[in-house]
Amino acid sequence: MSASSSAITTAATPKTATKPPVTLLRPRWAVAAIICLITGIVGGFIVGRQAGFQQGAFQRRELPNGSVLCKPGPWGDLSYTSFNIAAPDAMLPALDFESGGTRWFFKGFTPSAFAALLQTTSLSQDQQRALLAPAVCHTQADGLLLTPTADQVFSLPDDARAQIYQTIAQIPEDASEMHYIRSDTLDDRFSTDSGVSAETVALFKHLSYLRGNYYIFSGLPALLSRLAIPADKLHFLKALSLERTMMLRLRVTPQSDVPALAEYWAKSAWNTDVQTILQSLTTIPNGSWISILMVLPPLPTQQLYDYPAPNDSTAAGTTVHRDGAWSALNFFNNAPDPSFGNAQSVMQELRNNYFPSTGDPRYGDLVIFSSPSGTLVNAAVYIADDICFAKNGTTVLDPWMLKTTQELLERYNCQLPPGQTLSVSYFRSKNL
DSSP, rough: OOBBBBBOOOOOOOOOOOOOOOEOOOOGGGGGSSSSEEOOOOOTTOOOOSSOOTTTOOOOOEEETSEEEOOOOOTTTEEEEEEOOOOGGOOOOOHHHHTTTOEEEEEEEEEEHHHHHHHHHHOOHHHHHHHHHTTTEETTEEEEOOOOOOHHHHHOHHHHHHHHHHHHHGGGEEEEEEOEEEEEHHHHHTTTTTTHHHHHHHHHTTTTTETEEEEEEOOOHHHHTTTOOOOHHHHHHHHHHHHEEEEEEEEEETTOOHHHHHHHOOOOGHHHHHHHHHHHHHTTTTTTEEGGGGGGGHHHHHHHHOOOOOTOTTTTBBBOOOOOOHHHTTTTTEEEEEEEGGGHHHHHHHHHHHEEEEOOTTTTOEEEOOOTTEEEEEEEEEETTTEEEEESSSSSSSEEEEHHHHHHHHHTTTTTTOOOOOEEEEETTTOO
């Protein structure tokens, strides 16, 4: 998600303690199983707070069982366990990805501007002419659409690939063409159990360039076209969809301060429901660890750890762009508003119904990630101790998940030119 009229001027750099997660691949219908009791254990007005989201970064404590105990706070006693999720096979339309071909949109570019970009790389004259040919380079009202062949995608030299990827990473229309893969997740993604061959991994790395801790990958249709066996295509898509997230739990005991917990967790129309749940749990003699899903509103409860269906649309047939901003603004809504997939609607909602938070962030606050120019890059919902409810993209490969602010910041920084860093700010609903 990107909007052209936001100005947020905050930044910070927290750290978080994580442990290599246990791989868990779960279909959509199994998400409900997590909702169980675990017992025994911007316009000019947009100016957010500049500090504070490091508050718990250095005070988490790893437990012997691999879980991490969060910093005590108004959220109560929390712990989390890291694990992996990946899209179910039935939701991975390999043929759709491949048949669409590679489509790179260069917003605001003219043919001469694109030619000038190519001249800064080591592409040969023949390669440049081929990319500028009318069959590949299509002039549109607001820019250029490039539809390179698979051979052209694979033949890009490293410097040209990095230059092209860095350019389109900043363009919202190209979001579905870009994939950002943490280097420390490759062992999980491409394990011997994944079904992904060493040759396929080599193709992936060839179509990627390494920036910091991330492989920035594009040209998925080109890679899939090189895989002759349908099962190999499916295995690669599943590996690409893998995300490391966390299972967050809240401890409630007979000694818990229920009014204080309710003050933090009971929001919007579900205020009474959450208070009732918390009060009931205090009757368990030894206390309980409950999934955080038990205190979240219905929509994120349904979405968390899930992947969107391949053909998300409204009743009118209009595609719904269910990205991070859409997910954040609909977090407390009983019925999601599809217009929040539109950048202009997002900015209008922020101006009308939110205000910059000047204190410590709390549950339900919007976490806004913006470029140095003030462009909204993405948004998330603050849960507790710098853990957020987030969604990184709009495709079937992008799940709803829990991530730390630092993890999201590092990921979204890949969408900026090298040397630039996103700002982080917080906004609170006027209606909570």
